[in-house]
Amino acid sequence: MEPTSLRREHDNPAVRVEQVSMRFGGGEHENRVLENLNLSVEAGEFVSIVGPSGVGKTTLLRIFSGLIQPTAGHVYVEEEMIRQPHPSVGVVFQDYSRSLLPWMTTIENVAFPLEGRFDKKKRLALAEEALASVGLGGQGKKYPWEMSGGMQQRVAIARGIAYEAKIMLMDEPFASVDAQTRFSLEDLVADLQKRLGLTIILVTHDIDEALYLSDRVVVLAGKPASVVTVLDTDFGDHRDQAATKADPRFGQARTQILELLGHH
Numbered sequence: 001m002e003p004t005s006l007r008r009e010h011d012n013p014a015v016r017v018e019q020v021s022m023r024f025g026g027g028e029h030e031n032r033v034l035e036n037l038n039l040s041v042e043a044g045e046f047v048s049i050v051g052p053s054g055v056g057k058t059t060l061l062r063i064f065s066g067l068i069q070p071t072a073g074h075v076y077v078e079e080e081m082i083r084q085p086h087p088s089v090g091v092v093f094q095d096y097s098r099s100l101l102p103w104m105t106t107i108e109n110v111a112f113p114l115e116g117r118f119d120k121k122k123r124l125a126l127a128e129e130a131l132a133s134v135g136l137g138g139q140g141k142k143y144p145w146e147m148s149g150g151m152q153q154r155v156a157i158a159r160g161i162a163y164e165a166k167i168m169l170m171d172e173p174f175a176s177v178d179a180q181t182r183f184s185l186e187d188l189v190a191d192l193q194k195r196l197g198l199t200i201i202l203v204t205h206d207i208d209e210a211l212y213l214s215d216r217v218v219v220l221a222g223k224p225a226s227v228v229t230v231l232d233t234d235f236g237d238h239r240d241q242a243a244t245k246a247d248p249r250f251g252q253a254r255t256q257i258l259e260l261l262g263h264h
């Protein structure tokens, strides 16, 4: 576990932000959230962002998505500067119940963002394939509200896959499910990432989850926030919930992050 430099040179960045600052409000109500932040994520890489509550993790993810514009700095997707959402980027939020439309069946929900891109037959075929990839093949006729929380979150992930998003931004996607389901969703996402060669940026408050899933863990801190450390994980490609978390290097990395965040 070696701390790496804050600005690492990348060969093939999928997404990156350059000198990004973000302020909300003005005058005496000004809230400076992010300042001069640089972060580059390589194609096929899994990067997690951790930091104290309110530090600006979600704000940074929304800037990466193009949903909001930074006050200063630039955002690039596949080396193209963006000012709005980019078709290669999918977003999965914690609150799956708000992202799935209750009056549509599961398969219709997954196929919905493909409207205008493909005819109906192709849309449904892609949606079925995506559902199968998250272990929900043949279940497309159910409505979201007939499914458990974990299943609904798998549907939300399938929607990004059907859309052929190569870059997935995930904001606390497993926070609303029980611990057991959380572990299986983590393993599902790790597997999909490898199989489909996805680039993933995950915001989480769970340091074990960040270490378990990521190639690098980015620690945000300060007010306004900046990247205080980037940790490379070296637990190998084949991770296992029990064995990886029992690895002494895992414990050392966890302690290092907790100390950085002021939890001694």
Ligand SMILES: Nc1ncnc2c1ncn2[C@@H]1O[C@H](COP(=O)(O)OP(=O)(O)OP(=O)(O)O)[C@@H](O)[C@H]1O
Binding pocket: 024, 025, 031, 033, 051, 052, 053, 054, 055, 056, 057, 058, 059, 060, 205
């Ligand atoms: N649309 C907005 N308008 C005004 N202020 C905002 C807006 N979005 C975020 N903020 C402010 O930006 C700061 C960072 O919020 P953000 O949600 O990004 O933090 P976070 O690290 O994701 O927090 P948590 O871990 O609690 O989810 C907070 O002070 C928040 O009040």
